[in-house]
Amino acid sequence: MRFSAFLIPLVSLTLLIQGCSKKSSDDAMVSTAEFTLNDTQGTSYTVEKRGNNFTLDAGKDKIVLFDIFATWCPPCQMEIQHLGNLQKKYGDNLIVMGITIEDDKSNAELDAFREKFRGGNYLIANKGDNQNLARSIASTIGVGEQFPIPLMILYKNGEYVTHYEGATQEEIIDNDIAQALGK
DSSP states (O other): OHHHHHHHHHHHHHHHHHHHHSOOOGGGTOOEEEEEEEBTTSOEEEEEEETTEEEEGGGTTSEEEEEEEOTTOHHHHHHHHHHHHHHHHHGGGEEEEEEEOOSSOOHHHHHHHHHHTTOOSOEEEOSTTHHHHHHHHHHHHTOOSSOOSSEEEEEETTEEEEEEESSOOHHHHHHHHHHHTTO
16 A cells, blocks of 8 residues: 555656656647749749748738649640739739749740740749649648649648649639638
């Protein structure tokens, strides 16, 4: 009896100390990474991954729509005009960032691609960490490394809102942007 009366408080104290000594902060378990994107005009952008959130340095306090695409993809070509329309409509409240998964395209070719399909004036990132960022985003939203394109992902203040796989009507994306902006 004496031994068990001593053992129970000792085990309880040991468990209490072990529980308190472990980091309880969510930050200890959150994976982080940084990606560098370079647009076709030579401007550099940083995307910070924190857990499942992706924040574009130029997009803090804004809606960011990442468009992962390839120039040879017909549905990607169809999306270009819609993305330009959305960028024009929402102006400074939205940043559309096209992310090509092709390594062999020059900046001039990507600008010509956007012009050919009447894409207006939104950003297209070329080279840099494009492929790494695309895979990281795809893995966080659960579409896997062999994801469909176009793949568009909408974030507000770096937090995931929704994503679109394949050709998506402009009105659907427009509605989601408006809701994210509280309109």
